Every structure is written in structure tokens, then in C-alpha cells.
Amino acid sequence: MTSVTVRVPAKVNLQLSVGPPRDDGYHDLVNVFHAVSLFDEVTASDDLAARPGDAPAVVSGGCSVTVAVEGESADQVPLDGGNLAVRAALALAARAGRPPGVRLLIRKTIPVAGGMAGGSADAAAALVACDALWGLGLAREDLMDIAADLGSDVPFALLGCTAVGTGRGERLVPVEVTGRxxxxxxxxxxxxxxxxxxxxxxxxxxxxxxxxxxxxxxxxxxxxxxxxxxxxxxxxxxxxxxxxxxxxxxxxxxxxxxxxxxxxxxxxxxxxxxxxxxxxxxxxxxxxxxxxxxxxxxxxxxxxxxxxxxxxxxxxxxx
Missing domain, CATH: 3.30.70.890 (GHMP kinase, C-terminal domain)
Structure with missing residues (x-):
């Protein structure tokens, strides 16, 4: 069995300025993201053997993704196609020529539906973990493109540190910060x-x-x-x-x-x-x-x- 574990931080918005609704239903934002030392971990594994109590795998285009969740409010995290980490793995699989599948284990510390981008963080971690597991070696810019399609906060979870996000929040410019x-x-x-x-x-x-x-x-x-x-x-x-x-x-x-x-x-x-x-x-x-x-x-x-x-x-x- 081969596995890769990725640690990913929560975020706090130091500034979140919200414009009026756009025609596509989103809002233009000026968003100062700040990554903090509250982490989830996502392990991607090629061990696809079913386990007792497993939710059904999500299958798309021949790629199978199974997800399990432990830790903070684990019972509130979806185990189907509504899970952003699952969607991330499937999106990457489509880019990679659809490898046969992956099992994702998410260890939660970031609050669920808590305004700290926990789901987006897990999606970012799944992208990095599956890229390594499948030996794709995609450039970070390519992962950022996939991340932006998944959600407004996912690209920042890849970048971390502090950054200004515009558009829906997905266009990022890093910010220099002194100290902690x-x-x-x-x-x-x-x-x-x-x-x-x-x-x-x-x-x-x-x-x-x-x-x-x-x-x-x-x-x-x-x-x-x-x-x-x-x-x-x-x-x-x-x-x-x-x-x-x-x-x-x-x-x-x-x-x-x-x-x-x-x-x-x-x-x-x-x-x-x-x-x-x-x-x-x-x-x-x-x-x-x-x-x-x-x-x-x-x-x-x-x-x-x-x-x-x-x-x-x-x-x-x-x-």
C-alpha cells in the first residue's frame, strides 16, 4: 500500500469586503486571507479494499473515490459527492487520465461549517496528496487552476501564509508579514x-x-x-x-x-x-x-x- 499525507491550515479573514451580487450569483470580494496553525490532515491511499461501515465509493469516469472522516465534528462531513475533497480528487483524476481510484482519510481539527474554510482546506490537501500519490508532478499553477474551479477559498489553502484575494477570492497576491x-x-x-x-x-x-x-x-x-x-x-x-x-x-x-x-x-x-x-x-x-x-x-x-x-x-x- 502507498499513501501520502498532507497537512493543511485553516484561515481567518482579516478583511472581507463584499461587493453586490454578480450576474453569476457570486460576489466580487476584497479578501485578506491569513493562514493559522489549526490543521486538518488528508491521507490519500491506493488501498481501495472496502472496510466495515464504509460509505459507497463515488465513481466518475472510471475513477473511484472513497472517503472516511475522523475528529472534530466528523459526523457532519458528507461522505459522498458533496465532499469537496472527493470532488478535488475526481477533478485531478480527470486531468491525469483517470487513475483507478483513491481512498481519502480526513482527520478534522478545523471546525466544520465554521467560517475557517475547512472543506476548502481538505480539497486543497486532496489535490496535493493525490498529485503525489499518482506521481503526476503537476506544477503548482496547474493545481491552483483546478482549485479555483472547486471553490473560492481552495486556492488560498494551497498557498497559505497571508494573501489578498480578489474576484471571488481566487485571484491571490501574497502579502509580506513581519513576525507572528x-x-x-x-x-x-x-x-x-x-x-x-x-x-x-x-x-x-x-x-x-x-x-x-x-x-x-x-x-x-x-x-x-x-x-x-x-x-x-x-x-x-x-x-x-x-x-x-x-x-x-x-x-x-x-x-x-x-x-x-x-x-x-x-x-x-x-x-x-x-x-x-x-x-x-x-x-x-x-x-x-x-x-x-x-x-x-x-x-x-x-x-x-x-x-x-x-x-x-x-x-x-x-x-
Missing amino acids: FHWVFALAEGGLSTAKVYSECDRMREANGEQVGWSQAGETLMAALAAGDAEALGGALVNDLQPAALMLCRPLARTLEAGREQGALGALVSGSGPTCAFLAGSADQAAALAMALEVAGVCRSVVTAYGPVPGAAIIPARP
């Missing part, structure tokens, strides 16, 4: 549908007669990243989807307020939510903030992380 930033993530009960959050954002804007424009926080945010200035970065965090996420999940407002009360330098809903992200001034301050949030009981659980970190990468086989 320390984060606390408050995980909520359940998840939020990205599509529903965008729809609610559009509804609220229409109801309020809001004129859609781009945030002016970008220059301050970029300067803070370049200088490694956590306090300035905390004041520049922006998420246009946050009002919609708060409308759909009212308890998040209390979570954000609790983090601010406990000294977070910045607080916002991550992406489409419902995970709340808090910026701290140091690793020690992040640990203290995480403990305070746990004591306050305003979320399901709390994790700490730092960023930026690299994107999807192969890790050595376990002994």
Missing part, C-alpha cells in the same frame, strides 16, 4: 451555511438601502501586517458578512463582546461564521483570553493558534 500574530478562536454550536449568510447580507443591504462600497481599512491593515503591529491590526479587522452572521446566529454578539471585555485587541466573526476570532498581543495573552472565554461559557470550545503558516504540504509518513 496570536489568535483565539471561539467555536460555536452548529454551523452556518455560507450561501445563507451571503443571502442574508444581500437582504439586509437591500432592506437598509445600503450603498455597497469597499472598506477603507485596507491600507491600515496592510501597514499593520508589514510592521508586525498586533494592536493596529486588531483595530483594522473588517468583515462585511458579520452583521448577517449575527442576524442568523444571535449568540455570537455576546461571544464577541466577551472577548473584547477580556482584552482582545480585535474581534470579528471569521468568514461566514459562526467561529469568532480574537487577536491577542502574545501567546501568553492568547492563553489567558482563551481561559476567560471558557469560564464565561459563551461558546462550545476555544482553541489558540498563530499565523501566518504555509499552505498545504506533504508531511512524513507516520512510523
Whole structure:
């Protein structure tokens, strides 16, 4: 049996500015992605033997993909063609002349439907793992093209670190960052549908007669990243989807307020939510903030992380 394991990070959106709906149903975005040290792992294997309890394989064009999931909210991850990692493997197989198949084992740490691009991360990891397993040796640019067809956040999961995404978020320009930033993530009960959050954002804007424009926080945010200035970065965090996420999940407002009360330098809903992200001034301050949030009981659980970190990468086989 041959297998390849890839580790891939979660992301937090430092700025998410959302334009009006386009004719294709998407929105133009200005999206500052930041990869953080909260990882999923995806193992691609050529061992296709059925196991007890396996979901049926997804077959397309002669390629068979079987997926299993362990870890954080594993029971909430689809095991069929709705799984983005499965779609990634099939898309790569089509490009590669359709190898016979692959088994994917996803080990989850990134929250499911939590606004941290866990599904997109798994798709990116599947691309890298299957490319190596099948000996394709595709250029990273080719993988990025496939990733962009799969979803707006998938290319960034390949790239990692920090980058500005435009278009749907798939056109990326890396950003230079000085030092390390320390984060606390408050995980909520359940998840939020990205599509529903965008729809609610559009509804609220229409109801309020809001004129859609781009945030002016970008220059301050970029300067803070370049200088490694956590306090300035905390004041520049922006998420246009946050009002919609708060409308759909009212308890998040209390979570954000609790983090601010406990000294977070910045607080916002991550992406489409419902995970709340808090910026701290140091690793020690992040640990203290995480403990305070746990004591306050305003979320399901709390994790700490730092960023930026690299994107999807192969890790050595376990002994």
C-alpha cells in the first residue's frame, strides 16, 4: 500500500469586503486571507479494499473515490459527492487520465461549517496528496487552476501564509508579514451555511438601502501586517458578512463582546461564521483570553493558534 499525507491550515479573514451580487450569483470580494496553525490532515491511499461501515465509493469516469472522516465534528462531513475533497480528487483524476481510484482519510481539527474554510482546506490537501500519490508532478499553477474551479477559498489553502484575494477570492497576491500574530478562536454550536449568510447580507443591504462600497481599512491593515503591529491590526479587522452572521446566529454578539471585555485587541466573526476570532498581543495573552472565554461559557470550545503558516504540504509518513 502507498499513501501520502498532507497537512493543511485553516484561515481567518482579516478583511472581507463584499461587493453586490454578480450576474453569476457570486460576489466580487476584497479578501485578506491569513493562514493559522489549526490543521486538518488528508491521507490519500491506493488501498481501495472496502472496510466495515464504509460509505459507497463515488465513481466518475472510471475513477473511484472513497472517503472516511475522523475528529472534530466528523459526523457532519458528507461522505459522498458533496465532499469537496472527493470532488478535488475526481477533478485531478480527470486531468491525469483517470487513475483507478483513491481512498481519502480526513482527520478534522478545523471546525466544520465554521467560517475557517475547512472543506476548502481538505480539497486543497486532496489535490496535493493525490498529485503525489499518482506521481503526476503537476506544477503548482496547474493545481491552483483546478482549485479555483472547486471553490473560492481552495486556492488560498494551497498557498497559505497571508494573501489578498480578489474576484471571488481566487485571484491571490501574497502579502509580506513581519513576525507572528496570536489568535483565539471561539467555536460555536452548529454551523452556518455560507450561501445563507451571503443571502442574508444581500437582504439586509437591500432592506437598509445600503450603498455597497469597499472598506477603507485596507491600507491600515496592510501597514499593520508589514510592521508586525498586533494592536493596529486588531483595530483594522473588517468583515462585511458579520452583521448577517449575527442576524442568523444571535449568540455570537455576546461571544464577541466577551472577548473584547477580556482584552482582545480585535474581534470579528471569521468568514461566514459562526467561529469568532480574537487577536491577542502574545501567546501568553492568547492563553489567558482563551481561559476567560471558557469560564464565561459563551461558546462550545476555544482553541489558540498563530499565523501566518504555509499552505498545504506533504508531511512524513507516520512510523
